[in-house]
Amino acid sequence: MxxxxxxxxxxxxxxxxxxxxxxxxxxxxxxxxxxxxxxxxxxxxxxxxxxxxxxxxxxxxxxxxxLPLAHAQDPPVPTSVAPDTVPTGVATPSAVPTTLANPPPPPNTLMTTLPCTATSPRMRVEFRQLTDQQRRDYLAAVTCLRTLPSRLGAQGSRSVYDDFVYVHMQSVPMAHNVAAFLPWHRPLVSLYEAALQTLCNYTHAIPYWDWSVDAGRVSTALVWSVEYFGGSGDPDNGYCVTTGHFANENAAYPDMHCLQRRFAAGEEASQVDGDMEASQYSPVELQWILQQPTYDTFRRELENHPHNNIHGAIGGDMPGLITSVNDPIFWLHHANLDRWWYLWQQRNPELANTFSGNRQRDAQDANDATPDDVMIYSGIWPDLRVRDVFNTVGGANGLLCYNYSASLPTPNITNPLLLRVSQDSLPDAQPQAAAVRLPHVPDSVVAAVAATAAAAAATPTNGVNATTTARRGLRRRWRGRMTVGGE
Structure with missing residues (x-):
């Protein structure tokens, strides 16, 4: 002063x-x-x-x-891929890791999770068990994720939603047609659920779609209403989806294109499995799958029948290993697959924490998978061991925090196709790729299949029924017609 x-x-x-x-x-x-x-x-x-x-x-x-340059070495985005091969540019580890890499910080991250306790799990319910407003809230949250800028910064990703498409694309060699199929997808669905809740203020658990209830009439299920997900694409416009909440939406992978669906219904229905491949995921089929005595046989049947054939029957983006997540119905489909694993664990508590089968896609007969195998999430979440995700309440370090509701009552089944059990993947048939879709079958092929079935009925072998033999013959004939994405 x-x-x-x-x-x-x-x-x-x-x-x-x-x-x-x-x-x-x-x-x-x-x-x-x-x-x-x-x-x-x-x-x-x-x-x-x-x-x-x-x-x-x-x-x-x-x-x-x-800070490391996380995506300095991103592989080029593939533009096409055969349905039963690993896309070019997707990492193919020579062996499944058995040690956890230094976990990245939860990426910028997509979300944070609250501690999970036995009294705090959310209840995942069937889509029809939500109120109309709750369904609309869910769809609005999905649209929110599709508009939020990418957090991963991966090549080609425009949004948080595309980040999930990218991560799933990177998972092809380690999470499909291998023992880790169910464990790898369980945290992915929960991460998506957490992103909806944290980034888009969604206040409920992700719903599931129980397609077994709709077997025989899947193409008219409530999820395809113009009020919700919309239906099959427009055949005069490249099968682009033009109805429902996601009408005229674009998808980023493998390159920019319209969201596509091509239902295997009507004239394109399978002559063996029915409309939308219904016999592959009927209530009778699912009850048989639940009776499988080991995790390996249960996983193979669940992946090869309901999983593959729902993807294939919807068509468009859904059958492709690198395009399936483009369609928002993917998440309700995989939530239901996780629910069937949950039900199998509940039914077999002594087997709930067991894990077996093949680690590598090209070694289907191997039994070298262990609960200590490491699952990689490409930066969207720290890597996890298989044993970390057995429990849906508190698993994956608290990321998993849910139970499942009892689904809708099983409808009365009168269609003979839906009363059969498909036993064509154990033990002699190889698991099929996730891109199987049977197009319309000419009459000449149907006649040949009928002749094969009649011959098989006269001389059954190895306890395999005539329907199974006919189905195998049909798929062998049409294997060359499998497609990825839009046709």
Whole structure:
């Protein structure tokens, strides 16, 4: 204050000074103008701001230099892929990892999760068990994810939704036609659910679609209503989806195209499995699958029949290993597959934490998978061991936090196709690729299949029934017609 006073005293004429007395002491004070007070304060503030900017710049530079370049070596995005092969550019590990890599920080991340306790799990319910408003809320949250900018920054990804498509594409060699099929997808569905809740304010658990209830009439199921997911694509417009909540949407992978569906219904229905391949996921079929005595046989039957054939029957983007997640119905389909695993675990508590089968897609007869096998999530979440995801309440370090509702009542079944059990993947048939879809079958082929079935009925072999033999013959004839994505 003394120094400031002396400065002002030197600058200001004596006329600008006045006397002030306090407690007997008289002191001369300068008559200060507003600029005389504010100018030094502003100079000091400017100095402090400069110092703060300098410190922030140093801190930011330090952080940038210590972070890895996560996507500097991203592989090129494939433009096409055979349905039963691994896409070019997708990592193909020579062996499934058995040790956890240094987990990345939850990526920027997509979400954070709350601690899961036995009293806090959410209840996943069938899509029809939601109210109309809850269904609309779910679809609105999905649209939200499709508009939020990508968090992974992967090549070709435009949005958080595309991030999930990218991660699933990278999983092809380690999570399809192998023992890890069910364990790998379980956390993925929960991550998607958490993204809906954390980033888009969705307040419920992800619903599931129990297609076994719709067997025989899947093409008219409620999910395909114009109020919800919309139906099959327009055949005059490349089978682009033009109805429902996702009408005229575009998909980013493998390259930009319209969202596509091509139902295997009506004229394109299978002559053996019926409309939308219904016999492959009928209530009778699912009950037989639930009776499988080991995890390996259960997983093979669930993946080869309901899983593959729902993907194939919907057509369009759904059959492709690298395009299936483009269709939002993917998540309700895989939530239901996870529910069937959950039911198998509940029915067989002594087997709930067992895991067996083949690690590699090209070694189907191997039995080398173990609960310590590591599952990779391409930066969307830290890697996990198989044993981490057995429990849906608290598994995956609290990421898994849900149970499943009892589904809808099973309808009365009168269609003979839906009363048969398909036993064509154990033990001699190889698991089929996720891109199987049987197009319309010419009459000549149907006649040949009928002849094969009649011959098989006369001379059954290895306990395999005539229907199974006929189905195998049909699929061998049409294997060359399998497609990926839109046709």
């Amino acid at each position: 003394r120094r400031m006073y002396s400065i002002y005293k030197e600058r200001l004429p004596s006329a600008d000074l006045h006397s002030g007395c306090q407690s007997g002491r008289c002191v001369a004070f300068p008559k200060l103008q507003p600029t005389d007070v504010y100018l030094p304060a502003m100079l000091n503030l400017q100095l402090y701001v400069r110092r703060l900017i300098r410190l922030a710049s140093i801190f930011t530079l330090t952080i940038l230099l210590t």
